[in-house]
Amino acid sequence: MNYNNSTALSVNLNKIALIRNSRPGDYPSVVAHGETCIKSGADGLTVHPRPDQRHIRPRDVYELSELVQAHQGIEFNIEGNPYAESLGDFPGFIKLVQDVRPHQCTLVPDSNDQLTSDHGFDLNIACKKLRPLIRELQDLGVRVSLFMDPDIEQISLAKELGADRIELYTGPYADAYKQQDEKFHALFKTYLDAAEHAKKIEIGLNAGHDLNLDNLAHFRQVPSLLEVSIGHALTVDAIAMGMPAAVTAYKKLCTA
Structure with a gap:
């Protein structure tokens, strides 16, 4: 049973940038x-700029912000390590967010040398x-989401910290x-319980x-799922299907 009438699809463009950077x-x-x-x-676009610029570069952030602004109703989501500082021509994560003021900023507990995001925040420590960072971003009109485990x-x-959303x-x-x-069904119940909470x-x-x-489709059984951010798998599917067909296929699952 699907508890969601519709879930927004935000396409993560990191892997497109990764291919671009190989030449x-x-x-x-x-x-x-x-x-x-x-x-x-797609309902939105997501990027995850890192100091090493392995995929998304600062220029991409600025240009994609302009693109999204030209399309009413489309959202821009910038995700990443809030403590990533300037390095070379990378101005720092928060500086990028301050400059473009995206609709949403998803804060992720990544280290600079981490291959990919692989855990949520431990808010007992963080x-x-x-807290002041969340307020600062919200004062700029940016919705704040925290990357979390279930x-x-x-x-x-x-x-309690005042985050607008969790991812x-x-x-x-x-x-x-x-x-x-059985382990899968037990694990999925933790996601259902987290979503209910x-x-x-x-x-x-x-x-x-x-x-x-x-x-x-199975994951969309969790209640009140507002948005999914998908990049790697969608890009892989686009190699076989073409980008328009891949986005259409994912969008169909988000609205079924």
């Missing part, structure tokens, strides 16, 4: 692919540094989904990481 120039164009995603039905106690702390880290769900065993305490719910065409 000189601007091919493939991140902005052009962003526009294709929008025209194909809360003192995050832990009810931690989600309550996110609410559930779905990597473990995606790994377990392949097995469809988020709904109860009135904090918005997003989700992301390794969601794909196989496991997304």
Whole structure:
């Protein structure tokens, strides 16, 4: 049973930038692919700039912000480590957010050398540094989401800190989904319970990481799922299907 009438699809463009960076120039164009995603039905675009600029570069952030502003109703989500400082021509994560003021900023507990996001915040440790930062971003008109594990106690702390939303880290769900065993069903219940709790305490719910065409429909059983951010799998599917068809397929699952 699907508890959500519709879930917004935000397409993460990191992997397009990663391919672009393997050669000189601007091919493939991140902005052009962003526009294709929008025209194909995406509700928003996501980027995760890192100091090493392994994929998204500062220029991409500024240009994609302009692209999104030209399309009414489309949202821009910038995610990343809030403490990533300037390095070379990388101005620092918060400086990028301050400059473009995206609709949403998803704060993620990444280290600079981390391959990919692989855990949520421990707010027992991070809360003192995050609280003023959340307020600062909200004062700029930016909605703040915290990258979280499906832990009810931690989600309550996110609410106490004043976050507008949480983004559930779905990597473990995606790994377990392949097995469809008792451990998977037990794990999925933790996501259901986390989502129910988020709904109860009135904090918005997003989700992301390794969601794909196989496991997304099942995950949408969690209640009140506002948005999913999908990049890696969608880009891989686009190699076989083409970007417009891939976005359309994911969008269909988000609205079914």
